[in-house]
Amino acid sequence: MMVSKAVIGCQWGDEGKGKIVDLLAEDSDLIVRFQGGANAGHTVLVEGRKYKFHQIPSGLLYEGKTGLIADGCVIDLDLLVEELNILGDGSRVLVGDRASIVLPYHKRMDELQEKTRKKGIGTTKRGIGPCYSHRVGRMGLRVSDLSNDEMLEVRIDEIYPFIEDLTTKDSLLDYLRNRREIVEGMAVSTPNFLSDSRGEDILFEGAQGTMLDVNYGTYPFTTSSSTTVGAICTGCGVPPSFIDEVLGVAKAYTTRVGEGPFTTELKDDMGDRLREKGDEYGTTTGRPRRCGWLDLVVLKHSQMLNGFSQLVITKLDVLSGLKEIKACTGYDLGGEEIETFPTDLSLVRECVPIYERFGGWDTDPKSGRLPREARDYLRFIEDYLAVKITMVSIGAEREEVITDGF
Numbered sequence: 001m002m003v004s005k006a007v008i009g010c011q012w013g014d015e016g017k018g019k020i021v022d023l024l025a026e027d028s029d030l031i032v033r034f035q036g037g038a039n040a041g042h043t044v045l046v047e048g049r050k051y052k053f054h055q056i057p058s059g060l061l062y063e064g065k066t067g068l069i070a071d072g073c074v075i076d077l078d079l080l081v082e083e084l085n086i087l088g089d090g091s092r093v094l095v096g097d098r099a100s101i102v103l104p105y106h107k108r109m110d111e112l113q114e115k116t117r118k119k120g121i122g123t124t125k126r127g128i129g130p131c132y133s134h135r136v137g138r139m140g141l142r143v144s145d146l147s148n149d150e151m152l153e154v155r156i157d158e159i160y161p162f163i164e165d166l167t168t169k170d171s172l173l174d175y176l177r178n179r180r181e182i183v184e185g186m187a188v189s190t191p192n193f194l195s196d197s198r199g200e201d202i203l204f205e206g207a208q209g210t211m212l213d214v215n216y217g218t219y220p221f222t223t224s225s226s227t228t229v230g231a232i233c234t235g236c237g238v239p240p241s242f243i244d245e246v247l248g249v250a251k252a253y254t255t256r257v258g259e260g261p262f263t264t265e266l267k268d269d270m271g272d273r274l275r276e277k278g279d280e281y282g283t284t285t286g287r288p289r290r291c292g293w294l295d296l297v298v299l300k301h302s303q304m305l306n307g308f309s310q311l312v313i314t315k316l317d318v319l320s321g322l323k324e325i326k327a328c329t330g331y332d333l334g335g336e337e338i339e340t341f342p343t344d345l346s347l348v349r350e351c352v353p354i355y356e357r358f359g360g361w362d363t364d365p366k367s368g369r370l371p372r373e374a375r376d377y378l379r380f381i382e383d384y385l386a387v388k389i390t391m392v393s394i395g396a397e398r399e400e401v402i403t404d405g406f
């Protein structure tokens, strides 16, 4: 049966979505990025070779696949070219003609805004926030604006009063004229294309994670797009009935890169151990990721927002060799136990994690069936969230995954 599947990060990004998308892409025809831009950093490891995708979908390493960077995305044309070169000619990439174009001044604004904030967000400085602001402020440029030179000039004239402090008309025109060819032949109307593709196996690849969602994450310490499942509808122009299955991807522990509250963060040796064993350094910026125990309150929030039909747990191997493992099952907020994620960040900052403790395991999970303690840990997660875990990743390589026996 032809199905469309969505892959959504449950935490603060870097859950291993790239690896899972690569894995599922073998049986897919079309892989679609529906939000975000080159702030994403999705790693795929195949036979020792590491690929890092920021702008294009991760599932295009197999021959004959089609990738689509849909309308909900913001596109950095220079990075797009770089990544197209990684692929060679084996697969093809399309871009939504309503997708926004990230311009050089968006990146400068991103840097400046970070400096201006009393407390920086720790953005990737890829111009994401300013580009989305210009989109919703109706002063942005889209892929379709590049389709003919006359129209491009008209559009630039229209937006120029808003950006004249940021660029000259000529340098903007030059920048875009020099890059028009990149998307020539790639642009499609996303809703029309997808509606014609219904019936194929489609994979929607989320970027960032639920807690970075601009509405439902830890605002303002979020990204500037909606990262949850609803973004597929708005970012691709498809109805909800278009999405058959929703897979949540969660790490067996938690990481966060950038600023903002993180209740289960470990600022001790255990945090360092998770960072070193899990190689937790940002794919896009190289920054060390903050590490902590699994937060099931976060996952429950994520489950509520996305309605996962399946859960994928990644990086379980990183927990091997620990005497004890903890997972947060609630927050103590002023003496009261809560299991829902507060809206107000000042309340989130007051929350003290309440932990369930689990016995650790030494056995290398690479060798067949998972150790009993690891299975107990997974079972607890399933029961807490009332979602089935259908895949467990136990290493970065494509093959290092278990789909039964846990």
Ligand code: GDP
Residues within 6 Å of the ligand: 009, 013, 014, 015, 016, 017, 018, 019, 040, 041, 042, 043, 044, 045, 278, 279, 283, 314, 315, 316, 317, 318, 393, 394, 395, 396
């Ligand atoms: P994404 O942004 O969600 O695609 O995740 P990233 O690629 O930014 O970060 C995940 C990192 O963990 C990458 O370096 C992956 O190669 C690696 N990885 C993915 N799955 C596993 C796993 O099960 N075990 C280990 N040890 N590493 C993994």
Ligand code: IMO
Residues within 6 Å of the ligand: 009, 012, 013, 014, 015, 039, 040, 041, 042, 121, 122, 123, 124, 125, 126, 127, 128, 129, 206, 207, 208, 209, 212, 221, 222, 223, 224, 257, 258, 259, 283
């Ligand atoms: P993937 O797809 C982890 C974080 C940044 C910062 C905040 C805002 O690889 O999971 P932005 O540049 O988007 O304005 O930054 O969001 N962030 C990510 N963290 N993984 C990502 O993507 C991220 N993309 C953005 O660190 O805290």
Ligand code: MG
Residues within 6 Å of the ligand: 013, 014, 015, 040, 041, 042, 043, 283
């Ligand atoms: Mg990443």
